[in-house]
Amino acid sequence: MTVETKLAVSAQDVRSFSEAHNEPKWLTELRERALEKVETLEMVKPDKTNVDSWNFFEFPEHKVEGKAISSLTELPAEVQAIVDENQQTLYIQHNNTPAYLQVADELKEQGVIVTDLFTAVKEHSDLVQKYFMTEAVEVDEHKLTALHAALVNGGLFVYVPKDVQVKEPIQAVFFTDDENVSLFNHVLLVADNFAEVTYVENYISIGAAKGQVNIVEEIIVNDGANVTFGAVDTLAEGFTSYINRRGETKRDASLDWALGLMNDGDTISENVTHLRGDGSRADAKTVVIGRGKQSQNFTTEVRNWGKSSDGQILTHAVMKDAARAIFNGIGKIEHGATKANAEQESRVLMLSENARGDANPILLIEEDDVTAGHAASVGRVDPLQIYYLMSRGITRANAERLIIHGFLEPVVSQLPIEGVRKQLVEVIERKVK
Amino acid sequence: MSTLVIKDLHVSIEDKEILKGVNLTLNTNEIHAIMGPNGTGKSTLASAIMGHPKYEVTSGSITLDGEDVLEMEVDERARAGLFLAMQYPSEIAGVTNADFLRSAINARREEGDEISIMKFIRELDKKMEFLEMPEEMSQRYLNEGFSGGEKKRNEILQLMMIKPKFAVLDEIDSGLDIDALKVVSKGINEMRGEGFGCLMITHYQRLLNYITPDHVHVMMQGKVVKSGGSELAQRLEAEGYDWIKQELGIEDTDAVTEEA
Numbered sequence: 001m002t003v004e005t006k007l008a009v010s011a012q013d014v015r016s017f018s019e020a021h022n023e024p025k026w027l028t029e030l031r032e033r034a035l036e037k038v039e040t041l042e043m044v045k046p047d048k049t050n051v052d053s054w055n056f057f058e059f060p061e062h063k064v065e066g067k068a069i070s071s072l073t074e075l076p077a078e079v080q081a082i083v084d085e086n087q088q089t090l091y092i093q094h095n096n097t098p099a100y101l102q103v104a105d106e107l108k109e110q111g112v113i114v115t116d117l118f119t120a121v122k123e124h125s126d127l128v129q130k131y132f133m134t135e136a137v138e139v140d141e142h143k144l145t146a147l148h149a150a151l152v153n154g155g156l157f158v159y160v161p162k163d164v165q166v167k168e169p170i171q172a173v174f175f176t177d178d179e180n181v182s183l184f185n186h187v188l189l190v191a192d193n194f195a196e197v198t199y200v201e202n203y204i205s206i207g208a209a210k211g212q213v214n215i216v217e218e219i220i221v222n223d224g225a226n227v228t229f230g231a232v233d234t235l236a237e238g239f240t241s242y243i244n245r246r247g248e249t250k251r252d253a254s255l256d257w258a259l260g261l262m263n264d265g266d267t268i269s270e271n272v273t274h275l276r277g278d279g280s281r282a283d284a285k286t287v288v289i290g291r292g293k294q295s296q297n298f299t300t301e302v303r304n305w306g307k308s309s310d311g312q313i314l315t316h317a318v319m320k321d322a323a324r325a326i327f328n329g330i331g332k333i334e335h336g337a338t339k340a341n342a343e344q345e346s347r348v349l350m351l352s353e354n355a356r357g358d359a360n361p362i363l364l365i366e367e368d369d370v371t372a373g374h375a376a377s378v379g380r381v382d383p384l385q386i387y388y389l390m391s392r393g394i395t396r397a398n399a400e401r402l403i404i405h406g407f408l409e410p411v412v413s414q415l416p417i418e419g420v421r422k423q424l425v426e427v428i429e430r431k432v433k
Numbered sequence: 434m435s436t437l438v439i440k441d442l443h444v445s446i447e448d449k450e451i452l453k454g455v456n457l458t459l460n461t462n463e464i465h466a467i468m469g470p471n472g473t474g475k476s477t478l479a480s481a482i483m484g485h486p487k488y489e490v491t492s493g494s495i496t497l498d499g500e501d502v503l504e505m506e507v508d509e510r511a512r513a514g515l516f517l518a519m520q521y522p523s524e525i526a527g528v529t530n531a532d533f534l535r536s537a538i539n540a541r542r543e544e545g546d547e548i549s550i551m552k553f554i555r556e557l558d559k560k561m562e563f564l565e566m567p568e569e570m571s572q573r574y575l576n577e578g579f580s581g582g583e584k585k586r587n588e589i590l591q592l593m594m595i596k597p598k599f600a601v602l603d604e605i606d607s608g609l610d611i612d613a614l615k616v617v618s619k620g621i622n623e624m625r626g627e628g629f630g631c632l633m634i635t636h637y638q639r640l641l642n643y644i645t646p647d648h649v650h651v652m653m654q655g656k657v658v659k660s661g662g663s664e665l666a667q668r669l670e671a672e673g674y675d676w677i678k679q680e681l682g683i684e685d686t687d688a689v690t691e692e693a
Binding site: 235261384385395405408410 | 486508523533
């Protein structure tokens with residue numbers, strides 16, 4: 001099927017944009033090639049959600065400037081709430097502008113790189129080129145990955161060298177407050193052999209929006225490295241979002257995801273981890289609240305390639321109002337991945353007659369000597385749980401509240417930054433009210 | 434002194450009548466035991482007092498100090514002073530025992546007058562120590578993965594923290610080993626006194642070795658058929674229920690099936 005692609009930018013625009021940012025030639029060329037492909041590639045096809053009528057290609061501006069700041073007190077209250085003044089390593093992006101960067105001295109001495117993507121492609125061109133849409137996400141997977149590559153207009157690069165253990169979490173905040181902004185944001189995080197790092201990001205929009213969100217994030221976890229990745233997305237209703245977070249784990253590497261996906265607009269979210277190396281593992285935890293009239297599609301996939309690799313998926317979602325969502329949980333064990341394990345649990349809690357939520361568990365197994373399992377359920381709040389809590393004097397409304405918070409706790413409890421954890425709890429509170 | 438009065442209570446579940454006219458009066462500072470064979474409606478009585486959604490009261494009344502309990506929602510009953518230690522407590526993932534208990538206590542207090550966290554923790558620690566519960570249990574999710582005995586202890590912990598006027602204990606002794614039974618009994622005995630009344634439902638006289646009841650009632654076929662002092666429990670232990678059946682001319686054929 002062909003989808004008419006009306007693009008707001010031309011090849012000339014893309015070249016000018018790249019040159020204006022003094023990007024290395026490889027990136028300018030990559031953008032140009034990508035743009036050419038947008039027209040001919042297939043559209044992304046999220047399972048069981050028809051996105052034909054979604055607008056991914058029209059947006060007001062390619063770049064909207066934000067304001068660089070020198071002190072956190074200049075930030076809007078919504079952003080201040082999630083950053084701690086004691087946070088050692090912090091990156092803040094305002095609209096499409098890198099606004100603030102602080103990196104702990106200790107990390108600099110150890111060779112850890114934390115910098116906005118524009119700076120990274122200039123100062124660490126080879127390193128970025130090696131990993132940028134080469135290993136995890138490819139440019140020509142479909143229209144939206146190509147569009148992303150052509151138009152990338154912000155993002156962050158994190159590199160943790162071999163054997164370096166980053167003790168304090170690295171925090172990134174991407175916030176928008178201009179309705180014309182679009183986020184073609186790219187996060188590239190590479191943990192080299194036996195490195196260890198925890199990274200937590202927020203996408204926050206303040207006020208109305210009418211742009212596009214097309215985010216690609218690539219997490220490369222090399223041999224023996226450990227990455228903990230936390231994210232809370234709270235983008236406004238006006239954004240149509242395509243958010244692709246993908247991980248690659250090498251031998252004995254480990255990647256833990258904790259994703260709080262709380263956008264108010266139509267969203268496609270893909271979270272795929274390829275367990276390439278023997279003995280590698282991933283744990284992908286996602287919580288979602290759907291409300292209003294939004295339509296969303298969530299895919300969490302862990303693919304076992306390595307022997308004795310272990311993939312865990314947990315998705316807990318709350319659906320209310322007239323929101324619709326599909327939750328695809330995919331465990332795939334490739335041929336040769338002996339002793340691999342793939343487990344998944346998807347639970348959807350329905351709070352309204354008009355909401356729709358479908359858990360769609362899929363296990364694809366091409367190897368005999370493996371273990372796998374899945375559990376999926378869609379249902380209402382258990383009346384006996386409500387009765388039990390009420391029998392202790394707790395009102396019905398509070399009983400439901402407690403049960404819902406508990407249900408979404410698996411991700412909340414995994415977020416290592418206090419402010420971000422509190423923010424997610426508040427978002428949950430606000431959304432289920 | 435508070436009084437809980439149950440008058441001619443008829444209760445059905447899915448249109449099947451289980452309770453067929455129960456009469457019972459409880460005062461604070463009294464401990465009552467209800468005994469009886471399986472399937473005679475003991476647990477139904479407990480559930481009806483608390484307001485379990487599946488049980489329908491078709492006639493009769495329950496009043497607490499003259500207030501109509503049957504008109505109250507479950508949470509209102511609890512705040513009015515009723516407590517039910519459940520036979521099968523629900524598990525609630527993601528909600529810690531401590532957070533749950535704090536919510537339950539604050540539900541009884543005005544907004545802005547919530548219990549201070551320090552005071553709450555001190556009290557919780559004290560009660561948990563008394564019930565020989567490891568400290569980490571306050572941070573575990575409510576009843577999730579608890580053993581049968583841990584759940585029962587946790588019910589008694591809630592009882593001691595919430596301090597109701599009347600507690601109904603639905604087979605609090607079932608599935609407990611002797612050590613756990615002693616601890617649970619210790620908790621109930623600690624509550625005993627002015628301002629606290631208790632209705633213990635049990636199959637076994639064993640529990641009554643540790644908690645001496647002031648009154649013992651026997652339930653059969655949906656009614657209280659005999660009441661007496663603690664000596665009645667001893668006679669039941671020694672002789673079973675047949676003598677009562679004979680005395681009252683009860684036949685076994687219509688024993689009802691009881692649900693949790």
